[in-house]
Amino acid sequence: MSYIHYRVEKHVARIVLDHAPANALSLPMVDDLLAHLAEARADDNVRAVVLESAIPRRFSAGLDINILSGGHGESIHALLRKHYVELSEAQYHLGKPSIAAVNGAARAGGMTLAISNDVLIAGKSATFGYPEIDVGLIPAIHFGHLPRLVGKYRAFELLFTGRAFSAEEAYDIGLVSRVVDDDKVVEAALKLAQTFAEKPPGIMKLARNAFMRATDTRSEIGYAVESFCSAINTDEARAGLSAFLARKASRPI
Secondary structure, three states: EEEEEEEEEEEEEEEOOOOOOOOEEEEHHHHHHHHHHHHHHHHOOOEEEEEEEEOEEEEEEEEEEHHHOOOOOHHHHHHHHOOOOHHHHHOOOOOOOEEEEEEEEEEEHHHHHHOOOOOEEEEEEOOOEHHHHHHOOOOOOHHHHHHHOOHHHHHHHHHOOEEOOOOOOOHHOOOOOEEEOOOHHHHHHHHHHHHHHOOOHHHHHHHHHHHHHHOHHHHHHHHHHHHHHHHOOOOOHHHHHHHHHHHHHHOOO
């Protein structure tokens, strides 16, 4: 069963996450996402891409915590490489603009999923956060890009407190480009995608490729993956993940 839907409308590819309750990312799901990005890249009829969620008030909770807590080293490393390295490469070489329509909570690996796009549009009740530190993990993938986006001091506070923050704060610090009413998030993303799609496609590809080269941070991703893998083998990570799963099991969805 696929938890990602794909369709093309008016030169815009819509990639829709649909894995209740919170779009937790497994290896097959990341594989599907990468396949759809490759499909959009190869299709000359596609001139822009929108990544959205079918789950109300949830964009993505990030990597499946059950895999991180109970998986073998090889399976965890494979998931991390695909989600961090291969996703970054897929977006870098996409050749057309991509927009994340963040309709709700984005956390941890869900933040990686969102910021891999060129533009973030958020609903007013959307929330963001990097909670890895609270379960004994390292959000190292964000150490490179976040200080460039929001400044060193704001980035350090967000990454090392793990606190959740609002769409309004995300906009104020430059993490999202626009905040709209919750029921208008996908509509706004599609409207912007249509604007991009109406531009000369050859020029858009050349311009985006130049923009990606000028803002390239991929060299830091390998270090981030190894740091995450090192952290996940510690006693603190094992205890933190177990405690998180216990709290999750005790709460109603």
